[in-house]
Amino acid sequence: MKTVDIVERIEGEAKLICQWDKEKISDVKIQFLNFRGFEFILKDKPILDALVYTPRICGICGQAHLKATVEAIEDIYKNHNEELTLTNKAKLLREIGLNIEIIDSHIKWFYMFIMPDIVKFSNNSLEEYSALKGKKWLEASSIASETIKSLAVIAGQWPHTSYMVPGGVVSDPTLLDLVTMQNYMDQAIRFYENSLIGTNLDTYLSFNKSEDLYKVKGDLKDFITISFENGFEKIGKSYNRHLVLGDSLSFEKGKISRKLTKNIDYENIEEFTTNSFDIDKSKVSKEAYTWSKTALYANSFYETGPLSRAVVQNRSFVSDIHKHYNDSMFTRVLARMDELGFLLSKTKELIQQININEESFIKPKVSLKDFHYGIGQSSVEACRGSLYHDVEIENGIISKYDVITPTVWNLGPGIDNKLSTSQKAIVGIDSLEKAKLILRSFDVCSVCTTH
Amino acid sequence: MNNKIKKPKIVWLQAITCNGNTHSLLSANANRLKLFLDSFDLVYHPSLTTDTLLNDLLIEKNEIDFLLVEGAITSNKDFFQISDQGINEALKKLVLKSKYLIAIGSCASYGGVHQKFEQNDDICGLTDALDETDISYLTHPIINLTGCPVHPEWIFQTLFSLKEYKKVPLDEKGRPKEIYSYLAHHGCTRNEYFEWKVEAKSFGLKEGCLFYEQGCRGPMTHSNCNKILWNDVNTKTRAGMPCIGCTEFDFPRNNMLETKKNIGIPDEVPLGVTKRAYLSLAGVAKTFKIDRLNEKIIK
Ligand code: SF4
Ligand code: SF4
Secondary structure (H helix, E strand, O other), X not given: OEEEEEEEEEEEEEEEEEEEEOOEEEEEEEEOOEOOOHHHHHOOOEHHHHHHHHHHHOOOOHHXXXXXXXXXXXXXXXXXXXXXXXXXXXXXXXXXXHHHHHHHHHHHHHHHHHHHHHHHHOOOOOHHHOOOOOHXXXXXXXXXXXXXXXXXXXXXXXXXOOOEEOOEEOOOOOHHHHHHHHHHHHHHHHHHHHHHHOOOHHHHHOOOOHHHHXXXXXXXXXXXXXXXXXXXXXXXXXXXXXXXXXXXXXXXXXXXXXXEEOOOOHHHEEEEXXXXXXXXXXXXXXXXXXXXXXXXXXXXXOEOOHHHHHHHOOOHHHHHHHHHHOOOHHHHHHHHHHHHHHHHHHHHHHHHOOOOOOOOEOOOOOOHHHOOEEEEEEEEEEOOEEEEEEEEEEOOEEEEEEEEOHHHXXXXXXXXXXXXXXXXXXXXXXXXXXXXXXXXXXXOEHHHHHO | OOOOOOOOEEEEEEOEOOOHHHHHHHOOOHHHHHHHHHHOEEEEOOOOOOOOOHHHHHHOOOOEEEEEEEOEEOOOOOOEOEOOEOHHHHHHHHHOOEEEEEEEOHHHHHOXXXXXXXXXXXXXXXXXXXXXXXXXXXXXXXXXXXXXXXXXXXXXXXXHHHHHHOOXXXXXXXXXXXXXXXXXXXXXXXXXXXXXXXXXXXXXXXXXXXXXOOOOOHHHOEOOHHHHOXXXXXXXXXXXXXOOOOOOOOOOOOOOOOOOEEOOEEOOOOOOOOHHHHHHHHHHHHHOOOHHHHOOOOO
């Protein structure tokens, strides 16, 4: 038996084609049928214009793309032995901006994208979570829009600003601006405490073993209860291999296959199009079924995202839960909400570290147009996982721009009989509804996946 | 709330988009968003509603009051399919049931960023994607709410105005006049620097205007960004990023973060000013060396 289902209420649309055998999914294809051609759009454009274009790859993780672009450009300078000096203030302002975007995304994701489906599995009717009307939905959208104001203070607006430029950032916040940002963070922390976890943030951050799950209250407790009632801690398991490409003050890079290593080499990243469409129709293989490419690290599939970040960095609460329940759907969702708390506290700390007397921007001495040829690479942690940009320029004009988004790692097609991370997580499941939930647990963004 | 009065029905369709306009909407002032949700019936939004699928809408006969479209249109099914059909097919079916058609953002209006994907040569905005028969049932010309993304307040103001007054005056590019007669320049906190021709020495400063070096399009861009502010708190130009003209027909242009010049003079001068007039004015203004404007604001 075969079923085809359209999944909406992700960012964009996906199609889930399941093959069934004895009431279980024996094979699954995840199709993304929209393609916007950003890598083609970027070609032949002046390199600095990439700062305007790449945020528009995605309306929800645009700042991650911006940071990846600016760092790839700075890498071009570095490869020419013209390394740019960045002040600590500029570095902080960039990371804070990105973190706020992740915070905003995590709030929206939980309340708008996953809980409305999770509550369908509950024995109680949880009307408060219903979309557009429910008290919790409205509260979450309200706090998300308040939170993002703290980014607008330094970036001018959100979404779609290009406030990071090679050499620093364009803005120069005052002390009062910083306090305003802290205030918005505090508001978000209150929401996290009062609504999501029902306890004090510091208390929560001291949780370090899976038994502490019982101490969680609030809306996250609803999630935990429903999960254990339905066995979500047993489903959605994949390879349990984790990858974090980006390095920052908030996250550590590294990978776990059997054991953890902090050594990451971009040389090990490979992208394949065996099962993907090609814009040149004559090159489309018979197996092609999606616009997403396949990304492998050292020839293997890896999961990327909040769960991977937590275990690579060994944040104790999630790491212990992970020891018990592996990379299950439950762990994956919980890790994302745990990261929300972690980032709220971290980002507040980073704002406190800013010294307003430092420069925001130090003008590069040479123009990119003066480089006959240049290459640069970068990687940052976006809300959904590791984002990688790889750019090549000739006389200041882009000759090649390659982007691998987090969702390509998680949701791209398998290859050579190897299932991809999300395929592996879905195969063996006994209901379409659960399969869709597992898909959602990866925080699907169709627009990023195909870009 | 009087439940007997039927709320106008809104359908939000997503075409070729980055979802930026959706997230702009979700970042609206919370009270405004709540009032909007109370006053209209958002029956379908692919990322927000849970009960209705696009397919249901296409099949059912019911009328739609406001059809909002985010993203550019293409007839090319190889690149873009939604619920098993081309986005242009879905669009046409829905337009025939709708009273008002509103383009949400620059992509839906004119093709925007997505139109730059030249390998698919029929990406365009709503007006170009539809012909007269398609739009024959609309009670109002297509409204273009440009911006990349569009400001959420522009969406609210337009919808509430239409609900109340049934029509809004449009400029020659289909944009509501009351929003797009302003320039992004109006209300920018750097205006005094602009007047006295004091340029920002570099990025990263509170002081100076971004027109002379950094490519600011504020004086040529129709939008009221600096009048209503983004996320209630700021704008790009106030923060220090040049306006890139995202509400205009020609967005995105090339070299957006620098000012194109000819023998030291900006190639394009503020709307309605001749180059000669601008030059003599600039010359005079520059002779006034106003210390205050050449120092740090906060010392
Ligand atoms: S920065 Fe731009 S919008 Fe502001 S005053 Fe200068 S030209 Fe006008
Ligand atoms: S200031 Fe200019 S670039 Fe910015 S949003 Fe407004 S019109 Fe677009």
